[in-house]
Amino acid sequence: NLSKRLETVASYIPKDAILADIGSDHAYLPCYSILQGVAKSAIAGEITEGPFLSAKSQVMKCELSDVISVRQGDGLSVIEDSEVIDCITIAGMGGGLIKKILDEGKGKLTHVKRLILQPNIHAIYIRQWLLENGWELIDEEIIEEDHKIYEILVAEKGEPMQPYQTVSLQTGLLLGPHLIKKKSDIFSGKWTQECRHWKTILEQLEAAGHTYENNEKFRELENQIKLVEEVL
Numbered sequence: 001n002l003s004k005r006l007e008t009v010a011s012y013i014p015k016d017a018i019l020a021d022i023g024s025d026h027a028y029l030p031c032y033s034i035l036q037g038v039a040k041s042a043i044a045g046e047i048t049e050g051p052f053l054s055a056k057s058q059v060m061k062c063e064l065s066d067v068i069s070v071r072q073g074d075g076l077s078v079i080e081d082s083e084v085i086d087c088i089t090i091a092g093m094g095g096g097l098i099k100k101i102l103d104e105g106k107g108k109l110t111h112v113k114r115l116i117l118q119p120n121i122h123a124i125y126i127r128q129w130l131l132e133n134g135w136e137l138i139d140e141e142i143i144e145e146d147h148k149i150y151e152i153l154v155a156e157k158g159e160p161m162q163p164y165q166t167v168s169l170q171t172g173l174l175l176g177p178h179l180i181k182k183k184s185d186i187f188s189g190k191w192t193q194e195c196r197h198w199k200t201i202l203e204q205l206e207a208a209g210h211t212y213e214n215n216e217k218f219r220e221l222e223n224q225i226k227l228v229e230e231v232l
């Protein structure tokens with residue numbers, strides 16, 4: 001059984017996609033999406049030996065070696081220049097790392113129609129990268145599993161500013177323009193908690209003699225709280 005997190009990622013894979021799952025670990029996602037009849041074929045990319053071997057044995061166990069190619073390598077470098085991949089999934093890493101993988105692999109994105117990205121933290125880095133690189137965020141989801149909150153970002157080539165028409169750019173990049181619109185309980189809960197956390201830090205800064213006037217971190221936190229509270 002696939003986790004709810006990966007199931008949500010998989011639900012955005014287009015029918016008959018030729019998929020590349022980067023940082024695939026056990027290759028659960030490509031195996032699942034092929035067994036479900038969604039993806040047509042896949043590459044499972046892994047940088048680390050252990051997970052790479054797990055991916056290989058999982059693909060063999062599922063008897064999918066003819067449709068899933070397991071490759072060891074860094075990020076999108078596992079994709080050959082001649083290969084036409086139309087969907088890329090990158091899940092279960094920090095937003096900074098996902099952004100780095102996309103940025104270093106820009107040349108491999110020519111034929112890609114859809115990116116499905118699931119950062120564990122710092123989704124803002126990905127939203128910024130998408131905006132700067134011609135990708136339009138077409139949907140987002142926020143889910144909770146085992147007391148952890150995950151965001152799933154779906155992007156296609158298009159009009160990068162489109163989702164930010166109705167929210168301020170700063171707020172949209174931090175919270176997610178689609179997530180703001182949907183405003184689910186999980187979303188509100190996450191950001192209420194974040195605000196509470198930032199307020200505690202503010203109190204500590206204040207107790208140490210810092211103020212809005214003399215401390216940049218103070219200003220940053222206070223502005224951030226204001227942005228978020230306007231949405232909640």
Ligand code: SAM
Pocket residue numbers: 006022023024025026045046047048051073074075076090091092093097101
């Ligand atoms: N994608 C799976 C999931 O969501 O359950 C596995 C997530 S696991 C926490 C992250 C995996 O990404 C690890 O197996 C790690 O070795 C791999 N990884 C980290 N950096 C990578 C890179 N630059 N290229 C390919 N794989 C990478």
